[in-house]
Amino acid sequence: MNGRALIVGGGIAGLAAARGLLDRGWEVEVRERHAGPPDIGGALGMWPPALEALDRLGLGDAVRATGSVPTAARLADPAGRTLVRLDRRAPAARLVARSALLEILAGALPAGTVRWNTPVTPEEAAAGAGGFDVVVGADGLNGAVRRGAFPAAPASRGLGTVAYRGAVPGHVATFTETWGSGRLFGVTPMDGRAANWYAAVRADLAPDRGADPVVLLRRLYGGWHAGVARVLDALPGTAVDRRTLYDLPAPASYVRGRHVLIGDAAHAMAPNLGRGACESLVDAAALARALGEAPAVARGLARYDRERRRPAARLVRASRAMSGLATATRLTGLRDGTLRTVGALLG
Structure with missing residues (x-):
């Protein structure tokens, strides 16, 4: 099926979801409070699940053409002694500049899809702001959709x-x-x-x-x-x-009516496993596929929730534990x- 989607948030999760839904024949509008893609710099680890999600969005090759893969990886102590070599059996992640990934995602959208400098209040998010079939919260752990449409969701920790x-x-x-x-x-x-x-x-x-x-x-x-x-x-x-x-404990559902949470709005996690951006991309591809293949919005959102909530919750817990250990x-x-x-x- 297809329909009209409002995506609140023009970061990694929101831009990727927009690309996926457009590919499935949806009409999409993204609203972002910043003047351009929010960029706090640094590199992001694109693990195999993220690259597979980008492939489903038609952007995998563009991302593989940037960044680099480490030749070796290790965990050390302050004196420089190796504690563990991390690259012996684990699949390598491609390290990509956040700005480069955002540029690829934003560049894959038709002009006018993203309305920059357009904040959405929690009240507007809860109301649906104009008769959209789906309202996607991709605006972070304290975002308008989570606050407005998910009042019982757990607070950040x-x-x-x-x-x-x-x-x-x-x-x-x-x-x-x-x-x-x-x-x-x-x-x-x-x-x-x-x-x-x-x-x-x-x-x-x-x-x-x-x-x-x-x-x-x-x-x-x-x-x-x-x-x-x-x-x-x-x-x-x-x-x-x-x-x-901060991180977020899992809510009872990522879905409430026609509202759905993705990325940090759903499962903000400690950065210690390097999976935050990765899981945002996986969310976006999964949501687009679920809504594109389901006969009704409610069925598609329920499928997305089943696929993503428990795996993401496990990563939130594991990342928190790793943060404490490190x-x-x-x-x-x-x-x-x-x-x-x-x-x-x-x-």
Whole structure:
């Protein structure tokens, strides 16, 4: 079947859902409060499920033509000693600049599909804003659709961590994540010209939102191994994004009437497994297929909910557990020793 869909949110989930529904013959309007694709920078891991979803949207080859695949991946301690090599058996993710992915997604839509600078209030979202057959909430964990149409949905939960991220000039070939006490630091390839970096810190170690992030990061990670030091030395003059991290427990359903949640609006998760953007793309492709193949909207939305809610909820729980382990402050010696043993067994 086909119909008219309003998508609230012009980020990864919303743009991908628009492409999928247009391919299925739907009329689509996307409303986004920002003036253009919201871009907070950095690189995103496109795991095989994300690339398969992009293939279904006809965009897989375009995404594969950008970014890079790490030549190696490892988990290390602050001295640079390898705890676990992560690339021995796991399928490699392609690291793609967020801005490049958004450009591909936005460029795949006909002109006028996205109405930029057009916020939607929770009241408008709940009302459906103009007789649409489906209203898709793709506007994040505190978005208008979730607040307006899902009043009983669980509130977001703090992870107890603050994240910093950005990019510095210079290419790296390997993916390295370093775990210390109450903090971690990651460095990944991005686009051949810049290296992506990210840090997560227990909130009590970075309490001052107004602090100079470069000074703070140098204090928190000073003395760590050379790979981290090179990034810290390159930080002055680059943009640093700071945000407090939250996730979302699963609601009873991603669907309420003609309203449906996708992406972070449905299952915002800790970034520690690198699956947030991936799952947004999987959501978008699954929603488009379900609505395109079902004989009625209600049947299509129910199919989407069955396919996506439980797998995404498992990833939310796993990502939260990994966040706690990676930024633990107690028994870190035991943690690292266990990881070395696991790494040796896997090697």
